[in-house]
Amino acid sequence: MYSCSQVTRWISSDDDQRAGLVKRLGIGLHLVMCEDCSRYRDQLKALSQAAREAAKKEAPASEVAATGHRIINKLKEKP
Amino acid sequence: MSATPGTSNFSDPAFLLRVKNRDEAALTELIHAYLPQLLRAGRGMGFSPDESEDLAQGAFTALVEGIGRFQGRSHIRTYLFGIFYNKVSEYLRDKHKVGEYDPIDETIDARFDDRGRWRQPPVDIEKQVFAREARRIIEDCLQRLPPAQRVAFCLREVEEMSTPEICKKTRITATNLGVLLFRARNRLRECVEEKGLRSE
Numbered sequence: 001m002y003s004c005s006q007v008t009r010w011i012s013s014d015d016d017q018r019a020g021l022v023k024r025l026g027i028g029l030h031l032v033m034c035e036d037c038s039r040y041r042d043q044l045k046a047l048s049q050a051a052r053e054a055a056k057k058e059a060p061a062s063e064v065a066a067t068g069h070r071i072i073n074k075l076k077e078k079p
Numbered sequence: 080m081s082a083t084p085g086t087s088n089f090s091d092p093a094f095l096l097r098v099k100n101r102d103e104a105a106l107t108e109l110i111h112a113y114l115p116q117l118l119r120a121g122r123g124m125g126f127s128p129d130e131s132e133d134l135a136q137g138a139f140t141a142l143v144e145g146i147g148r149f150q151g152r153s154h155i156r157t158y159l160f161g162i163f164y165n166k167v168s169e170y171l172r173d174k175h176k177v178g179e180y181d182p183i184d185e186t187i188d189a190r191f192d193d194r195g196r197w198r199q200p201p202v203d204i205e206k207q208v209f210a211r212e213a214r215r216i217i218e219d220c221l222q223r224l225p226p227a228q229r230v231a232f233c234l235r236e237v238e239e240m241s242t243p244e245i246c247k248k249t250r251i252t253a254t255n256l257g258v259l260l261f262r263a264r265n266r267l268r269e270c271v272e273e274k275g276l277r278s279e
Contacts (some may be wrong), residue, residue, distance in 0.1 A: 003195025008187075012264045013257035014235070014242065036200035040268075043201055043209055047267045048236040050213035051221065055123050055237045064118060067132050068110040074136060075143055076101055 002030050004037050011041055089155045099146045110139070113159055120163065125221055125233035134170070138163040164248045167230065181225070183266045202272050212275030220270035224263055231259035232267070 007030045010016045016027050031038050059067075087094045087108055097105035114135060121131025141162045142155075149158055190199045221229055234245045235256075242253050251259075 003191075004197050005187075005191040005195035009261060013261035015257055018242070018253070036197045039201045039203070042206055043213075043268055043271075044264055046206070046210040046213045047217065047264065047271065049210065050217040051125075051233065051236050053214060054218050054221070055125075055233070058122075059118060059128060063128070064115055067118065067135070068107075068114050070132070071114070071136050071139055072103065072106050072110060075106055075139060076103065 001026050004030075004034060007031065007034075007037050008040050012044060095146055095149065098143055101143065106139075106143070109142075109155070113156060114139075116156075117159070117163055120160070123233060123238045124167065125224070125229035125237070127222065134163060134166050137166045141166070167248075168250050170226065170230075181262050183262050183269070186269060187265050201268070209271065209275075213271050216271060216275050217267070220267050220274070223270060224266055228259050228263035228266065231256055232263035235260060 007027055010019070010023075010027060016024055019027070031041055087105065089095075089109070089112070094105060098109065117135040117138060118128075118131050121134050122128075126134065138159055142149075142159050145162075149155070190197065192198045221233075224232065230249070231245065231251075234240045234249070235242075240248070242256060245251075245256055246253055
């Protein structure tokens with residue numbers, strides 16, 4: 001019913017989440033039947049998971065403190 | 080007025096006056112209270128430490144310069160983060176306009192035939208292998224994204240904001256957000272497949 005290029009475009013642009021029931025069912029069905037698109041979908045999930053984990057790494061307190069000093073110095077510069 | 084550092088009431092007009100006069104102790108209290116959160120927000124949106132610092136600097140500067148307009152009705156935190164997201168929107172509008180050509184559009188097109196079937200499907204490797212490579216090089220691949228795409232992707236995937244929330248905060252349409260996400264996700268996937276899987 002839907003082509004692979006359509007389905008991958010929709011899932012990568014979150015169009016599937018705004019779609020009506022029929023379209024969402026059609027996408028779901030395509031993903032069940034198409035190994036390539038299913039792999040594509042899984043890879044997008046892995047990217048999202050990886051990004052979340054990477055973002056959890058926080059700057060050390062010393063860096064935050066140094067940043068704070070720089071910001072305050074600049075604020076004090078202005079007339 | 081509080082005599083003990085770190086315990087000022089941020090809504091107190093006396094405190095706001097000190098901020099307006101750029102009193103160092105007052106500024107230090109504000110920075111101490113809100114800078115970590117701002118930097119975390121910047122990081123969560125995919126900005127580098129330098130970019131996050133620039134955005135935080137911009138937000139605090141705008142706060143201090145605009146403190147006369149601050150009504151005190153909303154909490155300073157809300158006001159400061161409002162400025163922060165405005166700066167992010169400005170940054171997005173300056174750096175990248177959606178609708179311009181992006182090479183990823185052609186790359187994706189080339190992967191399908193005239194009937195929309197895969198001509199060059201995703202590389203057939205195990206989920207765990209792809210996931211491991213993604214974790215290894217995601218930061219590098221994220222930094223290669225055009226800023227607007229990076230912010231859109233991170234707001235959605237890292238901050239897990241809904242489409243309406245993102246659109247409200249960054250003032251882009253849902254359609255444009257979709258284009259940014261399409262480009263970001265495909266660029267990232269191509270990046271991991273290309274750099275991750277095919278390298279040693």
